Amino acid sequence: MTLRLYDTATRSVRDFVPQTPGSVTLYLCGATVQSPPHIGHIRSGVSFDIAIRWLRASGYAVTFCRNVTDIDDKILRTASAEGAQWWAIAERNQRAFARAYDVLGCLPPDVEPRATGHVPEMIVLMRRLIEAGHAYPAGGDVYFDVSSYPEYGALSGQRPEHMRAADDTDSDGAKRDPRDFALWKGHKPGEPSWETPWGPGRPGWHLECSAMSTKYLGATFDIHAGGLDLVFPHHENELAQSRAAGDGFARYWLHNGLVRLGGEKMSKSTGNLLLVDRMVTQVRPVELRYYLGQAHYRSDIEFSAAALEEAVAAYRRIEGFLIRAAELAGAGSPSAGAGTAGPDVADAELSGATLPGSELPGASAGLPTAGSLPAAFTAALDDDLGVPQALAVVHEAVREGNTALAAGDAAGTAKQAAAVRAMLAILGLDPFAAPWAGGGDPGLRDVVGALVQVALDQRQAARARKDYPAADAIRDELAAAGIAVEDTPAGPRWELQR
RNA sequence: GGCGGAAUGGCCGAGUGGUUUAGGCAAGGGCCUGCAAAGCCCUGUACGCGGGUUCGAUUCCCGCUUCCGCCUCCA
Numbered sequence: 218m219t220l221r222l223y224d225t226a227t228r229s230v231r232d233f234v235p236q237t238p239g240s241v242t243l244y245l246c247g248a249t250v251q252s253p254p255h256i257g258h259i260r261s262g263v264s265f266d267i268a269i270r271w272l273r274a275s276g277y278a279v280t281f282c283r284n285v286t287d288i289d290d291k292i293l294r295t296a297s298a299e300g301a302q303w304w305a306i307a308e309r310n311q312r313a314f315a316r317a318y319d320v321l322g323c324l325p326p327d328v329e330p331r332a333t334g335h336v337p338e339m340i341v342l343m344r345r346l347i348e349a350g351h352a353y354p355a356g357g358d359v360y361f362d363v364s365s366y367p368e369y370g371a372l373s374g375q376r377p378e379h380m381r382a383a384d385d386t387d388s389d390g391a392k393r394d395p396r397d398f399a400l401w402k403g404h405k406p407g408e409p410s411w412e413t414p415w416g417p418g419r420p421g422w423h424l425e426c427s428a429m430s431t432k433y434l435g436a437t438f439d440i441h442a443g444g445l446d447l448v449f450p451h452h453e454n455e456l457a458q459s460r461a462a463g464d465g466f467a468r469y470w471l472h473n474g475l476v477r478l479g480g481e482k483m484s485k486s487t488g489n490l491l492l493v494d495r496m497v498t499q500v501r502p503v504e505l506r507y508y509l510g511q512a513h514y515r516s517d518i519e520f521s522a523a524a525l526e527e528a529v530a531a532y533r534r535i536e537g538f539l540i541r542a543a544e545l546a547g548a549g550s551p552s553a554g555a556g557t558a559g560p561d562v563a564d565a566e567l568s569g570a571t572l573p574g575s576e577l578p579g580a581s582a583g584l585p586t587a588g589s590l591p592a593a594f595t596a597a598l599d600d601d602l603g604v605p606q607a608l609a610v611v612h613e614a615v616r617e618g619n620t621a622l623a624a625g626d627a628a629g630t631a632k633q634a635a636a637v638r639a640m641l642a643i644l645g646l647d648p649f650a651a652p653w654a655g656g657g658d659p660g661l662r663d664v665v666g667a668l669v670q671v672a673l674d675q676r677q678a679a680r681a682r683k684d685y686p687a688a689d690a691i692r693d694e695l696a697a698a699g700i701a702v703e704d705t706p707a708g709p710r711w712e713l714q715r
Numbered sequence: 716g717g718c719g720g721a722a723u724g725g726c727c728g729a730g731u732g733g734u735u736u737a738g739g740c741a742a743g744g745g746c747c748u749g750c751a752a753a754g755c756c757c758u759g760u761a762c763g764c765g766g767g768u769u770c771g772a773u774u775c776c777c778g779c780u781u782c783c784g785c786c787u788c789c790a
Contacts (some may be wrong), residue, residue: 228719246790254790261790289787370718373785377718380786400785422788444790449718456785474720474742475784482784496780511739512728517721517783525726527740534739537753605729609738619754623747685749692751701716703752 220439220599221273223515225448225470226372230601235439236468240278242434243269244467246426246443246451247329249286250310252315255488256496256509256520257444257476263506263645264473264514264602265442270643271598274584282433283326284426287333288419293408298313302444306332306535317493320502322473322652328433332425334704336411339428342462343400345415346481351461352417354392357403361454363396366461371469373449398454400424404668424453427466437465443546445472445515446482448711474517476509491520500529501715503653507532507646528589531612533715535637536648537621538615542634543649583637594640611640611678614647625706659691671699673709676702 220233236243245265245430248258272279289305296303310329318325343359346352351365363369363377370377380396399421410417430438436459443452452470478487496505496520508528512518587595591614599608618633641647644655648654672691679688692702702711 249789251788258790289788294727373719375786396787445720445784446789447785449785450727450787451789460768477783480782482789484789516728517718519727519783521727523740530723530741531739534753541753603729605739606737609729612738616755623754680749683749685783689750701752704748704750705753706747 220271220470223600223601225452225472226467228374233469235277236437237629239276240280241272241440242280242438243272243282243440243442244426244434244438245281245283245326246441246447247283247285248311248314249289249291249324249422250307250314251289251291252488253310254314254493255476255483255491256493256505257483257488258314259317259323259493260323260476260509260518261442262318262323263321265471265606265645267510267648268442268471268602269324269505269585270584270645271602274590274643275587280434281324281332282328282430284429285329286316286332286422286425287311287330288409289422302394304588313494315327320493320497320654321506322503324645330429330433332420332429334430335425335432336413336420338432339401339424340413342424342428342431343457345462346400346458349461349463352457353393355393357416357418358391358399359401359413359418359421360392361398361414361458361461362393362564363398363457364394366457368460369457370453372453373454375449375453398450400422400458402529411453423451423458426451426455427459427462427464430455431464436463440465440469440471442471442473445475448472451554471514471559473514474512474684476518476520476522480519500525501653503646503648504529504532508694509609510604510644510646514602517710532646535611535615535641536715537648538618539621539637539648540712541710542618542630545622545625546631546634571644583620583642585642590639590643591636598643606638607644611637611644614640633657668712669695673702673711677709697714 221230222233223230223547225320242496243265244334245261247262248254261347269279285307288303292306294302295301295308299306343352346361347359350362352359352361354360372378377396399415401415401421401424402418404417404419410419432440441452441455443695456546458467475482475484476491478491481487493505500508505525506527510516511528511531572702594607594610597603597610600606614633614637618630618637623634637647638647642650672695676688679685679691695702696714699714700711701714702709
């Protein structure tokens, strides 16, 4: 079974055949670093992180380029409003994006080029376009001549004659046609500028992606990804520039659906409510990742607190199974292995049942291979990255694993646990893998474990003499301290309340 | 005005020309438990509206309604 992907350019699901067998070049439109990321931004990161993990697990060597747009109107406006340097605003927000990608477990790109670092490449591309008759300098700006490129509109299905004229103010007078778009914006007082053969100025929005994708991935590359709201004008314009210049450009276009709030796309004001930094104080990052990743990447997500809570519950069900499975596989009796059982401890205990040929660090190296995964899971992801169906397979394995666990079937439990972890690794959700695992001071954990054990021993003694009020009081006190106690056939186990 | 997407059981969310019609959450019943918790089993019989094609439509076609995205700030 081969991977099939929905290609926006053809509006159909197509077999994915990379340009060079065995390797994939992928460009993702990353952040315009004009504000900190909200969950809409990061959903895109998560969606394509899963795509990249799947490509790698499928045996492709993926070269992943994710750009940063570090100059635009809004960055300049913010800088001016705050009395700060534009580059300081960009830098600050770029760091916030980097934090968000990291905290949600998105694998880093192989290269993360910034627009302002690639002006020479932009100049070359502009020259090529001007010489080919597809662009013209005017009034200090450089414009792409839409009428010179008959294919314009093909990606987004727009007909130029039906497009509304741009109502932007600044430079309309210089354009030959209102639909022409700026490759380069002429210098204005108070704005940063770079020298070009056509005068000083700054990059237009679209030019950078053509210049940088070509530089790092080649004139023709496999996949161009980004949010659905970038199809027009951004990606349309990129495509026009690059094709008009004679480059093949992207062979597949992937677009993720948007996150909405209150029935509408997240705006600046509503987005502030859903900043990643804020969300991860309300749910654990891995739970937020589960929420953002669980829907199909092309579906819109209507944010709701209730839906987020459901995702949390679903993830904890999976995680709970893995923790109990690790305890069983590890120390024979749950009480011995439990408690101290942060996932990292459990990880060690599970080592006997680890993934085939994998250390599972969450880094690109250790992903399970597609062949080692359940066939239904593989088939789901091969079908345009069908994460919802893939998660159904995960949940079925969890249920079977829980049944084995209840029966004391260690081998069966370990088998299901290994399968679940392998599948979760592809989705970036393995609780025992980086960046979710670990944390905490091992020494402190041992101390806490010993203290809890004292309390549990007293509770067991109370239970043995059928003094249930005393036993329940101990359990209640532990609960109040944030420790959940469960009795199992093999004795009590505890863990920190999640 | 143009282009595109969507409407599924209490909720989230897949999917399919029919017979076993995902999965999760919540709910009810049961098992287990001293009680819980966790887990397992069972239950609910859903596809916006109106036509059409068909032996049969939630799935295909036409029309309609509502919602959403884009039409040069956007993930």
